[in-house]
Amino acid sequence: MTNDILLQILAAFLFTIGMLVVLLRRDTIMILMGIELLLNAANLSLVAFSKSAGMIEGQIQVFFIITIAAAESAIGLSILVNLYRNFGSIKTQDATSLKG
């Protein structure tokens, strides 16, 4: 068992946990944190594969993913502030005014 296999197993585990956070938690801020965990797991997998294959495209891709993650969290958190202004809560079950 080498470093590569260990890091890939860790990436798969973090991805699963992030998916469970998105599925189970009711706070929208927790859902955003779960998305960050998913992106982090994908980054780890990309860097480990790219390192073991002797390429640098994976690391370049990770830069772009981190930039997009920063933009996504800024937009997501400002949407969340608006959600709190309108509904007084950020739980997913309280924002139900869209249904007919």
Next chain:
Amino acid sequence: MSVAIVILCVLSAMLAITMLFARNPVTSAMCLLGVLIMTAGIYGLIGEHLVATIQLVVYAGAIMVLFVFSIMLLNLNNEDTDYLKHPGVFYSAILLGLVVFGFLMYGLNEHFMNHRMDYQHGQFTPDLIRELGGNSKVLAHALFSKFYVSFEVISLALLIAVVGAVVLAKRKFD
């Protein structure tokens, strides 16, 4: 396989599980911060110094500060763990997670043990990277020569996101 990487892996897995089950959002944010810092440590230990630095500065620095600041701004209390009151939802989500993890493990097994997914090996061996002047120099050279169009486009996307965040946070919708 070095001992330090194993320790960091085990710690980050435990912190991720704690993040999933913590009731207070601040506890979850601190656990996520720990996971990100330990991932940066793993990057540093396998020799990816530039990615480790970017991870520490942008992810563990800027993004997590934004999260903790939002938690303070929204004045969040403890979340009632009502997903535990619906055992059907809880156990089916856990089952779905196990299925996804199993598929990922199957793919890794095919890749590492059976070598069924062959791929072309690149030219950047550790010796060549050392000869070219280190990890940061190689990555910066690629970023500003081969990938410069992507770099400019991504900076434009970041600018649009900043403007959008300011507009969304300032305007009062009714």
